[in-house]
Amino acid sequence: MPPKTVATINSTGRQAASFVRAASAVGWHVRAQIRNREGEVAEELASLPNVELFEGDLAGPGRSQLLRGLFAGAKIAFINTTHWGDEVAIGKACADAAKRAGVAHYMYSSMPDHSTFGSDWKALPMWATKFAIENYVRQIDIPATFVYTGIYNNNFTSLPYPLFQMEPQDDGSFEWHAPFHPDDPLPWLDAEHDVGPALLQISKMGPQHWKGQRVTLAFEKLTPLQCCARFARGVGRPVKYVRGPIKIAVSVPSGYREQLEILQEVLGDKRAPYFGPELEYPREGRTIWEGYRGIEEYAREAFPIEEYANGLRWMEEEGAATPSEAGDDDMESDNRGSRPMTPSGMPMPMPTHITGGYTPRSHPEGRDVNFFVGST
Ligand code: NAD
Numbered sequence: 001m002p003p004k005t006v007a008t009i010n011s012t013g014r015q016a017a018s019f020v021r022a023a024s025a026v027g028w029h030v031r032a033q034i035r036n037r038e039g040e041v042a043e044e045l046a047s048l049p050n051v052e053l054f055e056g057d058l059a060g061p062g063r064s065q066l067l068r069g070l071f072a073g074a075k076i077a078f079i080n081t082t083h084w085g086d087e088v089a090i091g092k093a094c095a096d097a098a099k100r101a102g103v104a105h106y107m108y109s110s111m112p113d114h115s116t117f118g119s120d121w122k123a124l125p126m127w128a129t130k131f132a133i134e135n136y137v138r139q140i141d142i143p144a145t146f147v148y149t150g151i152y153n154n155n156f157t158s159l160p161y162p163l164f165q166m167e168p169q170d171d172g173s174f175e176w177h178a179p180f181h182p183d184d185p186l187p188w189l190d191a192e193h194d195v196g197p198a199l200l201q202i203s204k205m206g207p208q209h210w211k212g213q214r215v216t217l218a219f220e221k222l223t224p225l226q227c228c229a230r231f232a233r234g235v236g237r238p239v240k241y242v243r244g245p246i247k248i249a250v251s252v253p254s255g256y257r258e259q260l261e262i263l264q265e266v267l268g269d270k271r272a273p274y275f276g277p278e279l280e281y282p283r284e285g286r287t288i289w290e291g292y293r294g295i296e297e298y299a300r301e302a303f304p305i306e307e308y309a310n311g312l313r314w315m316e317e318e319g320a321a322t323p324s325e326a327g328d329d330d331m332e333s334d335n336r337g338s339r340p341m342t343p344s345g346m347p348m349p350m351p352t353h354i355t356g357g358y359t360p361r362s363h364p365e366g367r368d369v370n371f372f373v374g375s376t
Contacts, residue, residue: 022196059085179268234299
């Protein structure tokens with residue numbers, strides 16, 4: 001049997017890169033679109049076996065030709081569109097090109113449009129575009145599965161980005177300020193660790209299994225208080241949750257500011273469920289992929305390494321309290337072993353082929369700041 005051929009776009013993004021790594025590792029042939037070869041994720045993808053890179057800008061004039069080449073011979077596609085360029089136009093063009101090329105299973109990373117739920121909830125603008133694309137994919141009748149991804153564990157950073165800053169305190173502890181009610185459940189996902197294996201499994205089950213269903217990729221359902229308790233256990237420092245308005249301490253593009261304002265109103269003040277009233281989690285995701293990385297394991301094993309790679313050094317200083325003082329939730333611990341340390345007491349970097357790569361973030365004033373880490 002020839003190996004399966006899969007196509008991905010925005011392949012340096014956390015979702016698609018995770019799938020490219022997993023598909024490459026099991027010997028599938030991957031046709032991966034990237035915008036350019038700059039950056040360590042692009043370099044990593046270029047070095048993976050069975051991965052063919054298609055370089056070009058989806059927002060540019062060469063889009064049709066780029067997509068024709070990308071989908072030629074592909075039977076499976078994973079499409080995660082982003083806000084860069086006209087997202088809906090790009091999403092429609094991908095679906096049309098995949099249909100023309102005979103793609104047999106089209107996996108699209110969607111998000112809900114809260115204005116469709118019959119309450120007085122507004123649409124989150126950066127999610128509604130995805131929902132519009134989902135509807136288009138349904139209309140053109142290509143065999144499809146729609147994945148709904150939870151909040152990435154690695155949205156958390158101690159850098160001053162809005163919504164998911166784990167704000168370092170003078171005593172070595174952290175605070176997370178967000179508009180969510182402390183007791184409202186939220187979906188959590190380790191995108192780099194778990195999107196790839198889950199999509200591999202969804203692909204293997206095939207489009208007939210899913211029949212156009214929505215599948216939630218969220219492996220933990222935790223309230224902000226529970227999330228902070230687990231994060232505290234993992235990182236070994238207290239983490240306090242503070243409900244409040246989203247602080248915007250760095251300049252953000254206007255589209256993202258609007259997204260944050262509506263998120264605060266709809267998910268914060270009005271307490272709408274994150275995925276809307278119908279979609280359930282985390283049972284479905286866990287049925288598909290059991291080896292997920294929870295927030296506690298992320299905080300223990302990946303967060304300090306990502307932070308260190310971003311030039312932060314809080315992990316070399318004393319923490320404020322022992323993990324046992326750091327707060328607890330009454331849920332079963334997700335403790336899967338203690339954090340590996342270097343001889344100098346630094347957390348041991350994990351090989352990226354095991355953990356999935358991390359996404360380095362430059363200084364907030366820098367050119368490469370990924371403001372959309374929090375565009376949930
Ligand atoms: P990412 O945020 O990890 O990476 C960003 C991608 O955008 C990279 O592929 C990068 O090369 C590309 N990019 C950067 N600048 C660009 C430019 N000027 N033009 C075109 N492309 C550019 O990507 P991801 O997380 O895999 O996907 C992002 C999407 O996922 C967003 O639409 C976001 O709303 C959605 N999402 C995020 C979360 C979350 O918790 N962060 C949750 C669900 C959905």
